[in-house]
Amino acid sequence: MGGSMVERYQKLGLKESLNQAYHYYCVLKWKKEGRVRESESVPSSKVITRYCLILQLQFRVLSQLVKIGVSSSSSLRVGVTTVENSKFLVAANLQDVLVHIFGFLDLKSLVTASLVCRPWSVAASDNHLWQSIHISFSGSQSDNPNIIRLTYDLFICVAVLTQEFQEKVTSEGLLQAVQFNCLQLSNSKCCNECYGKITDRHQIIPVSLEQIVEYVIDESIPSLDSDSDSDDSVDSSFFKLWAYPRRFENMQLISLLCYYVIFGASGLLGELYMRWSKGNIPNNFRALFISILSAAATPGQCPQAEPSDLGWDLVH
Amino acid sequence: MASTTETKQKKMLILKSADNDEFEIEESVGVQSETIKNLVEDGFTFVPLPNVYTKALIKIIDYLKKHANKTDSNDEEIKTFDKDFVNTTFDDLFELVSAANYLHISCLMNMLCQTIADRIKDKSPEAVRKIFHINCDYTPEEEAKIRKANAQAFEGQFDESLD
Numbered sequence: 001m002g003g004s005m006v007e008r009y010q011k012l013g014l015k016e017s018l019n020q021a022y023h024y025y026c027v028l029k030w031k032k033e034g035r036v037r038e039s040e041s042v043p044s045s046k047v048i049t050r051y052c053l054i055l056q057l058q059f060r061v062l063s064q065l066v067k068i069g070v071s072s073s074s075s076l077r078v079g080v081t082t083v084e085n086s087k088f089l090v091a092a093n094l095q096d097v098l099v100h101i102f103g104f105l106d107l108k109s110l111v112t113a114s115l116v117c118r119p120w121s122v123a124a125s126d127n128h129l130w131q132s133i134h135i136s137f138s139g140s141q142s143d144n145p146n147i148i149r150l151t152y153d154l155f156i157c158v159a160v161l162t163q164e165f166q167e168k169v170t171s172e173g174l175l176q177a178v179q180f181n182c183l184q185l186s187n188s189k190c191c192n193e194c195y196g197k198i199t200d201r202h203q204i205i206p207v208s209l210e211q212i213v214e215y216v217i218d219e220s221i222p223s224l225d226s227d228s229d230s231d232d233s234v235d236s237s238f239f240k241l242w243a244y245p246r247r248f249e250n251m252q253l254i255s256l257l258c259y260y261v262i263f264g265a266s267g268l269l270g271e272l273y274m275r276w277s278k279g280n281i282p283n284n285f286r287a288l289f290i291s292i293l294s295a296a297a298t299p300g301q302c303p304q305a306e307p308s309d310l311g312w313d314l315v316h
Numbered sequence: 317m318a319s320t321t322e323t324k325q326k327k328m329l330i331l332k333s334a335d336n337d338e339f340e341i342e343e344s345v346g347v348q349s350e351t352i353k354n355l356v357e358d359g360f361t362f363v364p365l366p367n368v369y370t371k372a373l374i375k376i377i378d379y380l381k382k383h384a385n386k387t388d389s390n391d392e393e394i395k396t397f398d399k400d401f402v403n404t405t406f407d408d409l410f411e412l413v414s415a416a417n418y419l420h421i422s423c424l425m426n427m428l429c430q431t432i433a434d435r436i437k438d439k440s441p442e443a444v445r446k447i448f449h450i451n452c453d454y455t456p457e458e459e460a461k462i463r464k465a466n467a468q469a470f471e472g473q474f475d476e477s478l479d
Contacts, residue, residue, distance in 0.1 A: 097417050100425065104433030115441045115462055279362050 098123035330362045345384040350420030372415040402431040408423040438475045
């Protein structure tokens with residue numbers, strides 16, 4: 001952990017060594033992002049304001065520093081309608097403006113927007129944006145950039161899976177379930193990537209996005225080409241990485257999620273599900289149904305998805 | 317409302333646009349912008365705005381004037397004004413939004429961004445590119461790859477209109 005951006009900045013003595021204009025640009029940017037408090041040993045707002053004016057003159061130089069991937073050929077014409085050199089000014093502000101605009105978009109439009117071009121893709125994956133989405137869904141704040149980033153990727157995957165699925169996902173409860181899984185997954189991922197704290201009880205295995213989505217949707221553990229003879233030892237540690245706290249509310253939502261997907265595939269099962277959800281099917285029937293579902297969802301590769309293992313008995 | 321004596325006492329600010337046009341506004345109107353407010357607190361009365369063009373500045377000053385006199389009674393009037401204000405072309409909107417961003421007028425900023433977001437909602441990437449005059453900088457291979465990876469995202473109904 002390298003400390004906050006401000007700490008690193010101070011540690012490296014950038015304040016003394018950095019070209020003044022760049023230095024103030026940094027501070028301005030942080031200020032805007034709320035990273036710098038007034039009390040910290042950085043220039044006060046008034047000083048910054050004065051330097052704002054100086055900065056105007058040096059913006060062209062600065063734009064070299066903050067070229068946000070806007071090449072002249074692909075300039076977004078946000079406000080660039082008149083004078084040529086204003087492109088530079090706009091480029092420097094562009095990202096902020098785009099992020100602001102994207103803040104008002106829904107999930108699907110945001111995904112579409114990220115497919116427009118590179119600068120947009122960068123703006124659409126802005127951490128603050130996804131952090132606020134994260135907060136609005138999970139109700140808690142997370143400063144871990146990986147969680148946010150992963151949330152983003154996962155949303156992209158989930159949002160595009162199927163039209164039907166997407167509709168279900170946007171219902172609040174299910175989104176929370178997805179969110180919950182994101183946290184679970186990225187926590188375990190971060191052990192590996194950020195903090196280097198790998199406990200001997202956990203075996204960390206790189207996981208692709210597809211596998212994550214697979215996991216979220218049908219709770220199956222991604223299939224790996226592990227040797228069958230070392231099954232016992234590998235599996236026990238492996239499953240601990242994916243160990244799932246028995247939060248029954250979430251379990252229920254996940255199961256719903258799972259059903260919805262299968263619901264689209266099989267009308268019969270769907271009908272069964274409807275009847276089941278109304279409680280028309282007796283209990284033992286339900287257990288049978290669940291095992292059919294798990295089998296259908298994860299053909300031949302998920303011993304851990306046995307209903308009893310997942311606490312199904314306790315759910316209802 | 318304001319008598320002549322009051323008008324004289326009121327501090328005036330001069331805003332200079334990027335096209336070198338100068339506008340005189342009351343301080344109370346100008347301080348709705350954070351950028352101008354900071355400068356006023358530092359004792360400036362002449363405010364050069366090298367990022368803001370005359371066309372946008374005129375509109376923004378209109379907006380600020382309207383909102384400076386905000387009371388309960390003219391709430392409806394302001395709402396109508398806002399509606400007309402954002403009912404303009406995309407190019408104008410972008411110019412306004414970058415000006416508002418530079419001037420740090422948060423309520424205007426939010427209103428404009430909301431408007432733009434509403435208008436690009438549910439549009440296809442192609443339509444958005446046309447609206448924003450963007451050349452796609454993905455290579456054809458990359459684009460095909462992305463399209464394949466996100467095939468489902470392109471299945472729904474898109475609004476292809478450009479307004």
